[in-house]
Amino acid sequence: HTICYSVKANSNLGILRLIGRAGCGFDVVSGGELERVLRVDRRAAKKVVFSGVGKTSDEMTAALKARILLFNVESESELWVLAECAARAREKARIALRVNPDVPANTHPYISTGLQQHKFGVPIDEARKLYAQASGSGYLQIAGVSVHIGSQITDVDPFAAAMKRVAELVRALRRDGHRIEYVDAGGGLGIAYDQSDNPDFESFVGDYAEAVLGPLRGLKVHLLLEPGRSIVGPAGALLTRVLYKKTNGSKKFLVVDAAMNDFLRPSLYEAYHEIVPLRLGEEDLSERVDVVGPICESGDFFARDRELPVTNEGDVLAILDAGAYGMALASNYNTRPRPAEVLVEGRSARVIRRRETIGDLLRAES
Template identity: 50%
Template sequence: MNPFDYRGGILHAEGVAIPGLAEAVGTPFYCYSTAALERQYRLYAEAFAGTDALICYSLKGNSNQAVIATFARLGAGADVVSEGELARALAAGVPAAKIVFSGVGKTREEMAAAVKAGIRQFNVESEPELARLNEVALGANRKVDIAIRVNPDVDANTHAKITTGKAENKFGVPWSRAREAYARAARMPGLRVVGVDVHIGSQIVDLAPFETAFRKVAGLVHELRADGHDITGIDLGGGLGIAYEDEEAPPSPGDYADMARRVLGNLGCSYTMEPGRSLVGNAGILVSRVIYVKRGEAKTFVILDAAMNDLIRPSLYDAHHGVIPVTEPADNSARERVDFVGPVCESGDILGLDRLAPPLQAGDLVAILSAGAYGAVMASTYNSRPLIPETLVSGEKFAVVRPRPPIEALIAADRLPPWLAP
C-alpha cells in the first residue's frame, strides 16, 4: 500500500489531493499519512505477536505530537533521549510505564524528571552515568530499573554518522568492561538491573549485523546470570532501514522478529525495541514549489522553496530522497538531468543531485519522498526561514499538526540588551 500515489494524474496523500493541501497551507510543508503510520506499527506488532514484547517508538525520528499520539493509541511505548522528548511522549498519551530513556549524556535534571514520572527503564550508557543515576534515584527515595547498553563492536555497514555499535563510537559500555559494569550496578541500592541493551546503528538493511550483535548479547546474558544477575529483558535497539531509492527492499519486521526469536528465544527474556525510521520514514513527504528553473553553463538547476534548513539529510549525509512532480508526467514526456536545490545561501543546499526529471517550470509542485523521518525534527530557522507546516492526513481529511510561525515570532524570540533598547 502506497499512501502517496497518482489519482487522475494528480498526486494524493491517501484521499487528499496535494495541490489542494498546498493551497490551504502554503509551501513548503510536510505531509504524513495516518494509514502508513498505523500499517508500519502493526507490522511490528504482528511480527512479535505471542512474545512479551514492547514496541517503543523512537521519538528522535519525528517528534510531532500527532505522530506520537497515533502510535500511543495503538499501544506503543516511547524511546526518548532528552527531557523534552520525555515531556512530548507523556503529553501525547504514552504511559510512563512504557517509556525507556536512552542517550549518552543524560543530565541530573533529566534523570530526576524521568524518575519522578516513573518510566519503565533507563538504558545506561556509561559507568559514570550509573553512579549519577543511583544518586538521583536515592535522592527521590526510588529504586529504578536499568539495562546497560553494551557496545558489541559490530559494524552495521551503514553511514559512518549513524553507526553506533563499533568500538570507536561514543555509545554504550565497552564490551570488555560489561561484566564489571553490571557488578558495579548491582552494588548500587538505587538501581535494579533487569536487562541488556544493544543498539548498533540506524538505516541497517541487512540482518547479519543484528544477528552478530544478538549472538554476542545471548552469550553475555548467560555470563551475567552466572554472575548472579537476574536478567529478564533484552532491549534490541532499533535500526531497521527503509528504501530511499529503487534498491532491494530492506528486511521486514517479520524477518527481523524471526531472527530475534531464533537467536534469543531460548533465554526466556522479554523484548523491548525502538524502531523509528522504519515506522515514519516512508509515511511522510515534503511538498515544495518551483521558484525558478535556472540553466547554467554546466547544469540545470530547479530552485525550490524548500531548502536544507527544512530537510538537512541530503546536505548532512549525502542522503538520497526521490523527487517527483505532483502532476503526473506523460510516459513519453522528455526527461533532462537537473539538480534540485533550495534558496539558502550555501552550495550545500541540495535536495536532489543529477536527477532525471520531466519539464518543470516556476509554480510547479514537487514531492520529496521518504521525508517522514529526520526531516521536520532536524529542521532549523537558518537564513531566518520559519519552520514549515506539518500536516497529517487520514482518508479524505487533513489537519495542520504544526503551523508555520510568522517571521515576527522569530524576531520576537530575540531580546535586546538594555544598551541597545530603543
C-alpha cells in the same frame, strides 16, 4: 515484546498520540522528548525507555519521578549519577547497560553506533564488572541489557552478530546471579529510499526478526524494540514549489522554496530521496537537473544530476520518504521559518504543526 517508538525520528505530538493509541511505548533521549510523551499521555511513562549518552541530573530526576520503565545506561559515570539522583528522589531506577558489541553496521558512518570507536555504550567485555558494581546500590535495580548498533541498516547480519553477543552476556549475567528481564535490541531497521531498489520489505522484516529472535531463543526475556524511521519514514513527504529554472553553462537547476533547513538529510548524508512532480500531463520529456534551495550554501540541495520529468516554474514537487528526521532536524538557518506539518488520514487532513512566522523566531530574543 514491546515496541518503543524512537521519538527522535519524528516527535510531533500528533504523531506520538497516534503511536501511543496503537499500544506502543517510547524511546526517548532527552528531557524534552520525555515531556512530549508525558504531554500526550502521562500513563505512557510505564512504557518509556530513556537512552542517550548525555543524560543530565535534571533529566534523570524527571524520568525517575515519572516512573519510566527503564534507563539505558551508557557509562560508568552515568551509572553513579543516576544512583545519586534516585537516592535523592527516593525512587529505584530500573536499569539496563547499553553494551557496545564492536559490530560494524554497514551504514553511513555518522549513524553507525556499535563500534568501540563510537561514543555509545559500554564495551561489552566490561559489562559484567559494572553490573556487579550496580548490584551493590540500593537505588539501582538491574533489569536488562540494551544494544543499538546504528540506523538505516539494510543488512540483517550485523543485527544477528550483535544479538549473539548480547545473548552470551545475558547467560553470563544470570550465572552471576542477576535477574535479566529485558533485552532492548534497539532500532536501526532501514527503509528503501530509492524506489528502484524495490525491496521485499515483508521478507526483509522476517529476516530481521529471525536475526534478533534467533540468538534469544530459550532465554525467556521481554524484548524491547526501538523502531523510528521504519514507522514514520515512508509516511511523510515534503512539498515544495519550483521558484525558478536556471542554467549555468551545461548545468540545469530547479530552485525550490524549501531548503536544507527544512530537510537536512540530502545535505548531511548525501541521502537519496525520490522526487516527483505533482501535476497531470505529459511526462515523456525529461531533463537532468539539480534540485536546490535558496540558502546561501552550495550544500543546499535535494538532488544532484537527477533525471526528472520536465518541470515548470510554479510546479509543486514531492520529496518522498521524508517522515523521519525531517522536522526533527529542521532549523531556522537564514532566519527561515519552518514549514507546517499536515496529517492526512484517508480523505481528511488537519494541521498538526502550524507554519512558523518570522515573529515566532524573534519572540524569544531581545
